[in-house]
Amino acid sequence: MDDTRFLPRQALQTLLDALHRQGYRTLGPVVQDAVVQYLDIDSIDRLPSGWTDDQAPGRYRLSRVDSPRCFAWATGAQALKPHLFHAREVLWNTRRDDAGKLVFGEQEPDVRRLAVIGVRACDLAALELQDRHFLHAIKDPYYGAKRQGLFVVAVHCAYSADTCFCASTGDGPRATHGFDLALSELDDGYLVETGSDRGRAIATQLPLQSATSTQVHEAAAAITEAANRQFRQLPSTHLRDVLFDRLQHPRWEEVAARCLACGNCTSVCPTCFCHAEHDDAALGGSTSQHLREWDSCFSEGHAYLHGFNVRPDTHQRYRQWMTHKLGSWHDQYGRSGCVGCGRCITWCPVGIDITEEANAICTADVPQGESP
Ligand code: SF4
Numbered sequence: 001m002d003d004t005r006f007l008p009r010q011a012l013q014t015l016l017d018a019l020h021r022q023g024y025r026t027l028g029p030v031v032q033d034a035v036v037q038y039l040d041i042d043s044i045d046r047l048p049s050g051w052t053d054d055q056a057p058g059r060y061r062l063s064r065v066d067s068p069r070c071f072a073w074a075t076g077a078q079a080l081k082p083h084l085f086h087a088r089e090v091l092w093n094t095r096r097d098d099a100g101k102l103v104f105g106e107q108e109p110d111v112r113r114l115a116v117i118g119v120r121a122c123d124l125a126a127l128e129l130q131d132r133h134f135l136h137a138i139k140d141p142y143y144g145a146k147r148q149g150l151f152v153v154a155v156h157c158a159y160s161a162d163t164c165f166c167a168s169t170g171d172g173p174r175a176t177h178g179f180d181l182a183l184s185e186l187d188d189g190y191l192v193e194t195g196s197d198r199g200r201a202i203a204t205q206l207p208l209q210s211a212t213s214t215q216v217h218e219a220a221a222a223i224t225e226a227a228n229r230q231f232r233q234l235p236s237t238h239l240r241d242v243l244f245d246r247l248q249h250p251r252w253e254e255v256a257a258r259c260l261a262c263g264n265c266t267s268v269c270p271t272c273f274c275h276a277e278h279d280d281a282a283l284g285g286s287t288s289q290h291l292r293e294w295d296s297c298f299s300e301g302h303a304y305l306h307g308f309n310v311r312p313d314t315h316q317r318y319r320q321w322m323t324h325k326l327g328s329w330h331d332q333y334g335r336s337g338c339v340g341c342g343r344c345i346t347w348c349p350v351g352i353d354i355t356e357e358a359n360a361i362c363t364a365d366v367p368q369g370e371s372p
């Protein structure tokens with residue numbers, strides 16, 4: 001990374017303006033429907049200045065704080081996933097020509113440039129994991145086109161919610177790579193780091209000043225404090241083998257008794273990529289669209305294979321989710337699929353906590369009578 005520079009608070013608008021001049025659509029955090037969401041912004045006035053969040057298992061609330069800061073909250077309900085891997089996407093379309101023959105039409109990938117401001121370290125780590133799947137494993141052209149046009153402005157976390165545990169997965173709260181620019185927020189402005197040639201090109205258009213050692217120290221201390229504030233953590237052991245040794249653990253049934261199989265956890269998870277494909281035909285039968293839509297370990301259809309449901313019970317679906325996320329991701333993508341963002345804990349309507357469940361299954365002694 002290059003030398004850190006300082007950008008006065010109101011000059012953040014020059015970053016948006018520079019990105020617009022380069023042809024980027026710009027998304028930033030905005031408070032809408034009582035949650036922080038990435039929406040289109042042309043002005044820094046839309047940023048959530050003076051807002052913070054209060055998160056707990058099954059709970060998300062925003063509240064006002066007496067602060068000029070725009071990034072004094074931890075995470076919104078969604079990371080970058082919906083902007084690169086759309087919840088519903090047309091892959092191709094079909095129509096009948098005048099002779100009644102089927103004609104297949106290609107859906108062109110979306111190549112528009114997109115800049116996202118305010119990306120957290122955990123969400124950058126999730127982006128890297130989605131890259132491993134969509135870019136390298138399945139070489140998806142739709143994701144690839146959007147990913148190529150993505151400009152990331154990260155913000156190091158100076159605040160952790162009670163559900164965050166990125167320090168335990170090694171993915172935060174400081175963003176270390178994968179960004180074009182990274183900001184550390186101070187009361188009067190931002191420290192700016194560059195992480196790519198594109199970021200350096202944009203930085204030349206900003207009224208940057210030399211950062212003082214006091215500013216650099218204050219920003220670093222805030223990130224350390226955010227890490228220290230986290231009290232949840234996954235078991236430190238290598239979870240893959242332990243989880244697969246404990247497939248008959250009674251805790252799977254216990255958590256299933258509480259789990260609604262609603263799929264919220266997989267919808268908000270920034271690394272979950274499971275999807276279903278189906279054809280949506282017009283009533284007259286003259287046209288149809290082939291769609292890809294988000295699916296979930298928890299949906300009945302996702303477990304339906306060749307006329308047989310391979311995971312009819314909730315405990316099997318929860319087990320599938322956790323053993324894939326924390327276990328077989330290591331085989332497929334070289335690391336755990338969890339980046340510690342805590343969203344699945346916050347947005348679970350009954351407050352099921354992946355760290356609590358993983359610790360109950362992996363660190364406690366196996367009850368007598370079980371055969372791990
Ligand atoms: S499993 Fe939960 S904490 Fe981990 S990345 Fe997904 S939503 Fe975040």
Ligand code: SF4
Nearest residue numbers: 259260262263265348
């Ligand atoms: S763990 Fe929570 S969010 Fe996930 S399916 Fe069960 S009830 Fe829904």
